[in-house]
Amino acid sequence: MPSADHALKIAIDRHEAAPIYLQICERFKTAIAAGHLKPGDRVPALRGLATQLNIARGTVETAYTILVDEGYLQMRGAAGTFVSSSLPEAATPSGARKDRERGNAPRTARATRAEPAAEIGHDAKPLRPGLPALDAFPRKVWSRLVAHRARSGDLATLAYPDPAGYRPLRERIATYLGLSRGVACDPQQVFVTNGYRATLELVLRGLAKPEDRAWFEEPGYLLARNFLLDAGMRLVPVPTDDEGLDVDAGIALAADARFAFVTPAHQSPLGVTLSLARRMKLLDWASRAQGWIVEDDYDSEFRYAGRPLPALKSLDRDDRVIYCGTFSKVLFPGLRLSYVVAPGRAVERFGQVTASMNAGSPYLYQAAVADFIAQGHFARHLKRMRALYAQRREWLATAIQKAFGDRVSIGLPTGGMHLVAIFRADRDGPVDDLAMAARAREAGLAVLALSAWYLNGRSKETLRGIVVGFANVADAGEAARLARMLRRAYDG
Known part of the structure; x- marks a missing residue:
C-alpha cells in the first residue's frame, strides 16, 4: 500500500x-x-x-x-x-x-521540510558544528593515561561498571563544577552518562510523566528536540531574542509546563546568553509552577571575553535546576561521556533509574578522564583551546563576510564553537537555506540550515542562514577556501 x-x-x-x-x-x-x-x-x-x-x-x-x-x-x-x-x-x-x-497559479509558499537527523552525520567533515579541534587534542598524554589504566591490573576494569559512574570521576566533576561554574553539589548528585541523549533519557525516566508539556527554545537544539518528541514530550516552542529565552512568552503559552529545556550560557544555535533578569524570572517560574529546568551547559568552557559565566544552577535556591554537561565538546565526542547533576530530592530516583537502565560507561575511559583532570591536563587543555578557538572563529567569520558581502549578517560569538551566518532576504524573498545547506553538504561541508532548528517550521519570523563550526579550521587560508565553497553553494 x-x-x-x-x-x-x-x-x-x-x-x-x-x-x-x-x-x-x-x-x-x-x-x-x-x-x-x-x-x-x-x-x-x-x-x-x-x-x-x-x-x-x-x-x-x-x-x-x-x-x-x-x-x-x-x-x-x-x-x-x-x-x-x-x-x-x-x-x-x-x-x-x-x-x-493560464496565469492563475495558486499562491503557495515554498515547500518546507525539517532537517533530517540522518543528514547531521557523525563524521569529521569541515565546518561541522559542535566538533572540537581534533588536531589539537593532546593525544600522547591521553594515550599514556589510558595505557597506564589498562596495564594496572585493577580488577574493576573487568567487572560491570557502576551505573551511576566511576566514583573518583564523579568527585572530580563535582569539584570542577564548584570551582569553574559555581555549582555546589555532592559527588552522589553527579551521574555519568553515555552522552546527552542518555542524560535526557535519565531525566525523563526519573521525573517526567506521559505527555508532559515542556518549554523548548525556538530555535533550539535539533537532536534534543527530536529525542524529546520521540519520547512523547509535548514541546511548547518559546521564542528567543537577544536576551535568550523569553520567559514571559513561555508563561503566556504554557504556564503549567513541567519542564523548560534551555541553553543559558550559549543558546543553541543563536549563541546569545540568557540575561540575569531572564534567569531570575525562569527560576521564579520553576519555583511557583513546581517545574524542572534542564540546563544544557554544552560548551560554556569556551568563552572569549572574560571568565566563563556562572551556571544557571548556581543561582538555584529551590533545587529546581537539573544541570547537564559533557566531555564531547571539551575533549572529544568519541568518549561518549556526559554527566548530569541531579537535584537533591531526585538523587534516589536517578539512582534507581540508572540501575534499571544498566547504563554504566566503560571504566577505562572514565578512569582516564579522572586522571586527566587530577593531573592538571584538563585545565591546561581548556586554556589552550580558548586561545585557539578565538583565533579560528575570527578567521572563519572574516572569510565568510568577505565571500558573501552584505548578503549575510555575521557576528563574533562571545563563546562556543560555532557561528551563525544569517542571510538577508533578496528581491525574490527569503533565501532557501535548506537548499543551500544541502548543496554545501553535497560539496563535502557539514553545515546545517538555521531554519531547520525551528520547531514550528519556516514562517515569516523564521531566520534563514547556516550554522557552521569553526573549531577545526586550521588557518586563514583554509577559512577562505571553505567560505568560497559556501558561496558557491549559496549561488546554486
Whole structure:
C-alpha cells in the first residue's frame, strides 16, 4: 500500500491569521497539487500528525474532516486515511500546471521540510558544528593515561561498571563544577552518562510523566528536540531574542509546563546568553509552577571575553535546576561521556533509574578522564583551546563576510564553537537555506540550515542562514577556501 508518511512534512505558522486547521488543509492541498501526495497515498494518522505539530488531536480531526468533505482525502476505517483516488482536476499536478499556464497559479509558499537527523552525520567533515579541534587534542598524554589504566591490573576494569559512574570521576566533576561554574553539589548528585541523549533519557525516566508539556527554545537544539518528541514530550516552542529565552512568552503559552529545556550560557544555535533578569524570572517560574529546568551547559568552557559565566544552577535556591554537561565538546565526542547533576530530592530516583537502565560507561575511559583532570591536563587543555578557538572563529567569520558581502549578517560569538551566518532576504524573498545547506553538504561541508532548528517550521519570523563550526579550521587560508565553497553553494 503506498504511503507518504515518511516524506510528508507539514509546517504551520502560529502567528498567521488563518486558524491552524485551515493551514493544515492548505498544506495538504498544496502537496497534492505539487504531486508530492498522489492518489492512494496514506497520510499520517490523526494522533501522529497532532504529535508532530504539537497541537490538539481535535484540530487535526477538523482539518481531515474538511478535506474528506471536499474530496481530497478518504477515510478507510482501521486501514487509515488516504489521498482520494478521484481528485478534482484542479487538485492534481496537471490541473495546477494548467492554472499556471493560464496565469492563475495558486499562491503557495515554498515547500518546507525539517532537517533530517540522518543528514547531521557523525563524521569529521569541515565546518561541522559542535566538533572540537581534533588536531589539537593532546593525544600522547591521553594515550599514556589510558595505557597506564589498562596495564594496572585493577580488577574493576573487568567487572560491570557502576551505573551511576566511576566514583573518583564523579568527585572530580563535582569539584570542577564548584570551582569553574559555581555549582555546589555532592559527588552522589553527579551521574555519568553515555552522552546527552542518555542524560535526557535519565531525566525523563526519573521525573517526567506521559505527555508532559515542556518549554523548548525556538530555535533550539535539533537532536534534543527530536529525542524529546520521540519520547512523547509535548514541546511548547518559546521564542528567543537577544536576551535568550523569553520567559514571559513561555508563561503566556504554557504556564503549567513541567519542564523548560534551555541553553543559558550559549543558546543553541543563536549563541546569545540568557540575561540575569531572564534567569531570575525562569527560576521564579520553576519555583511557583513546581517545574524542572534542564540546563544544557554544552560548551560554556569556551568563552572569549572574560571568565566563563556562572551556571544557571548556581543561582538555584529551590533545587529546581537539573544541570547537564559533557566531555564531547571539551575533549572529544568519541568518549561518549556526559554527566548530569541531579537535584537533591531526585538523587534516589536517578539512582534507581540508572540501575534499571544498566547504563554504566566503560571504566577505562572514565578512569582516564579522572586522571586527566587530577593531573592538571584538563585545565591546561581548556586554556589552550580558548586561545585557539578565538583565533579560528575570527578567521572563519572574516572569510565568510568577505565571500558573501552584505548578503549575510555575521557576528563574533562571545563563546562556543560555532557561528551563525544569517542571510538577508533578496528581491525574490527569503533565501532557501535548506537548499543551500544541502548543496554545501553535497560539496563535502557539514553545515546545517538555521531554519531547520525551528520547531514550528519556516514562517515569516523564521531566520534563514547556516550554522557552521569553526573549531577545526586550521588557518586563514583554509577559512577562505571553505567560505568560497559556501558561496558557491549559496549561488546554486
